[in-house]
Structures are given as structure tokens and as C-alpha cells.
Amino acid sequence: MTKKQEMYFNGDDCRFCNGMCCRYVTIDIEKEPRSEDRFDEIIWWLxxxxxxxxxxxxxxxxxxxxxxDNLNESNKCTIYEARPDLCRDYPPEEDGCHFDSIKRLEGKIFNTAEELLEYLAIERKKEWAKKRLENIKFEQTKAKK
Ligand code: SF4
Ligand code: SF4
Structure with a gap:
């Protein structure tokens, strides 16, 4: 399985960060997912x-x-004075660095479908998630033989 890009950052000081906020874009998911059907699509994305x-x-x-494309090897923006407003407004003053706020608010980042299914099975006690996780692991083991 392909290894996902690691996220590392230092929410206290941008100088010690690899410009994590310039290394992804976000798309909001409408309405909080709750049903297996909604999570099925999210698992596929993951x-x-x-x-x-x-x-x-x-x-x-x-x-x-x-x-x-505008982030250079020193993790600096090469179009700084012409950067989009969205970049200018980031990080929002009240929240600080997005990743730091994730830590403070105890947000979660799911890197893989397995991580999401584990969360749903253990913390949300979803039986369907536990079964799906077992099935995925079974198939992965079979494929390795
Ligand atoms: S705002 Fe956060 S993610 Fe962006 S460069 Fe600064 S510390 Fe890194
Ligand atoms: S335009 Fe500049 S500040 Fe905005 S994401 Fe790209 S590198 Fe970062």
C-alpha cells in the first residue's frame, strides 16, 4: 500500500514548519456523516x-x-505579495495555526480508511465498521499470500 505524505508542523512558530498549510487544500463535507452509506464514500476517498x-x-x-506550485524548496511563497486572499487571511487570528487548533480542539485527522473504521468501531461502537475493518484486513492478508 502507498505510504501517505506525513504531516508535520510546529503550530507555535511558522519558521519551524515545512509550510504545511501550503501542502493541501480542503473541501468541506456537507452535513455531518452518520450513516454507513455516507461513510462508504469517505472510505473510498481514503x-x-x-x-x-x-x-x-x-x-x-x-x-x-x-x-x-508557489511554495519553494525553502518553504517560502514565491508570489507572496500576489498571494490569494485566502492565504493572506491564514492563519485566522482568533484560531492561530489550523493544525495547532486541531490539537487544541482535539480534532482528528484520518490518514487511512482503516483509521476511520477503527474510530467508528471503537469510539462510536458501529458494528458495521468493525465488520468492514475485519473484511479489509482479511482481504489484505489474502493478497499478500
Ligand atoms: S500557519 Fe501553521 S501550518 Fe502554516 S506555516 Fe505556520 S505553523 Fe505551519
Ligand atoms: S500561494 Fe503562497 S501562501 Fe498561498 S498556498 Fe501557495 S505558497 Fe502558500
Missing amino acids: FNPNIKILKNGHFWSILVMGKC
Whole structure:
């Protein structure tokens, strides 16, 4: 299985971060997913190595991983004075770094379908998630033989 891009950042000081906020885009997921049908699609997205899922309270978003073309090797924006408003307004003053706020708000980032299914099976006690996780692991083991 392809290894997903690691996320690392230092929410206290951008100088020690690899410009994590310039290495993905987010797409909000409308309405909090609750049913197996809704999660089925999210599981499918998570099988793609460029996708992670962020859950922050009741808000869920898709993180599409990929570095902005304008970020250089020193993790600096090469069009700084002409950057989009969205970049200018980030990080929002009240929240600070997005990733730092995820830590503070105890948000979760699901890197893989297995991580999401484990969360649903253990923390949300979803039997269907437990079965799906077992089935995926069984198939993965079979494929390795
Ligand atoms: S705002 Fe956060 S993610 Fe962006 S460069 Fe600063 S520390 Fe890194
Ligand atoms: S335009 Fe500049 S600030 Fe905005 S995401 Fe790209 S590199 Fe980062």
C-alpha cells in the first residue's frame, strides 16, 4: 500500500514548519456523516493516497494533499505579495495555526480508511465498521499470500 505524505508542523512558530498549510487544500463535507452509506464514500476517498479526512467537532472536511506550485524548496511563497486572499487571511487570528487548533480542539485527522473504521468501531461502537475493518484486513492478508 502507498505510504501517505506525513504531516508535520510546529503550530507555535511558522519558521519551524515545512509550510504545511501550503501542502493541501480542503473541501468541506456537507452535513455531518452518520450513516454507513455516507461513510462508504469517505472510505473510498481514503483509499486514495492523496486524501485525508479531517474531523473537527461536527465539521468534516476532505484534505487533498499536494504542494502548492508557489511554495519553494525553502518553504517560502514565491508570489507572496500576489498571494490569494485566502492565504493572506491564514492563519485566522482568533484560531492561530489550523493544525495547532486541531490539537487544541482535539480534532482528528484520518490518514487511512482503516483509521476511520477503527474510530467508528471503537469510539462510536458501529458494528458495521468493525465488520468492514475485519473484511479489509482479511482481504489484505489474502493478497499478500
Ligand atoms: S500557519 Fe501553521 S501550518 Fe502554516 S506555516 Fe505556520 S505553523 Fe505551519
Ligand atoms: S500561494 Fe503562497 S501562501 Fe498561498 S498556498 Fe501557495 S505558497 Fe502558500
